[in-house]
Amino acid sequence: MKQRVITAVIFGAVLISFTIWGGLPFIALTYVFASIALYELLKMRELKLFSFPGVISLLVLWSFLIPGQYQFILESINLTKVEIALLAVLLFLTYTVATKNRFTFDDVSFSMMCTLYIGMGFYYFIETRENGLVFIFYALFIIWTTDSGAYLIGRKLGKRKLWPEISPNKTVEGALGGTISAIIVSIIYVLITDMDVAIAWIAVVTIFLSIFGQIGDLVESALKRHYNVKDSGNILPGHGGILDRFDSLLFVCPLIYFFIL
Numbered sequence: 001m002k003q004r005v006i007t008a009v010i011f012g013a014v015l016i017s018f019t020i021w022g023g024l025p026f027i028a029l030t031y032v033f034a035s036i037a038l039y040e041l042l043k044m045r046e047l048k049l050f051s052f053p054g055v056i057s058l059l060v061l062w063s064f065l066i067p068g069q070y071q072f073i074l075e076s077i078n079l080t081k082v083e084i085a086l087l088a089v090l091l092f093l094t095y096t097v098a099t100k101n102r103f104t105f106d107d108v109s110f111s112m113m114c115t116l117y118i119g120m121g122f123y124y125f126i127e128t129r130e131n132g133l134v135f136i137f138y139a140l141f142i143i144w145t146t147d148s149g150a151y152l153i154g155r156k157l158g159k160r161k162l163w164p165e166i167s168p169n170k171t172v173e174g175a176l177g178g179t180i181s182a183i184i185v186s187i188i189y190v191l192i193t194d195m196d197v198a199i200a201w202i203a204v205v206t207i208f209l210s211i212f213g214q215i216g217d218l219v220e221s222a223l224k225r226h227y228n229v230k231d232s233g234n235i236l237p238g239h240g241g242i243l244d245r246f247d248s249l250l251f252v253c254p255l256i257y258f259f260i261l
Helices: 002-021 023-044 050-063 071-077 081-098 105-130 135-157 171-190 200-224 242-246 249-259
Strands: 161-163 167-171
Touching: 002 023, 002 135, 002 242, 023 050, 023 105, 023 200, 023 242, 050 105, 081 105, 105 135, 105 242, 105 249, 135 167, 135 171, 135 200, 135 249, 161 171, 167 171, 167 200, 171 200, 200 249
Parallel strands: none
Antiparallel strands: 161 167
């Protein structure tokens, strides 16, 4: 427990500091987190990051993460993110032939889904921060209060299992408690900050964000259960890997951008 608390304090301090700082330092840290998350996902399928498909996946991920204000980088080479993804698919398929199917079509699909999953979530993490601290902290508070509310209320009142085949400890009561906690905190947050959003709308949006944040958690749990791993990694002692910490955020940030920004 002591190690878990120390890790949480250090990681939280780093994340919050760079989030407040913003700009290139925040973008650079996001690139680091996303790269580690990609490594963790590939490792689940026993694919190496420092291999031909791993490097291609990493380069595609980095292109996906390029923020809107730096789109001129892609324009300078006359490529879009979609075209880069299509080029990667062709390279992956060529590699299946070159390796005589040791790298299979399933591996191609997994590698591309990894880059889309990680790239989409962390791209919108950057874009949400670029729209102001008030929005990125809204995202973080929604996730933290959903997790805390689900844990506390589930521990006190939880009886019915939410999805035992995927995550045996989660309960329906905990999930509802987490969502209600998030709604209360979001309304308070709007009232005490300059977030220019109607309270009724933020309550509705928060319901969706809280639910999908929990779905993001379950998605990663399903992946780990499928590949028979306990944690996505061990870079954060007591907490697992980067993907274990960002699984909900990867679902929440795109939805904040679509609903609010």
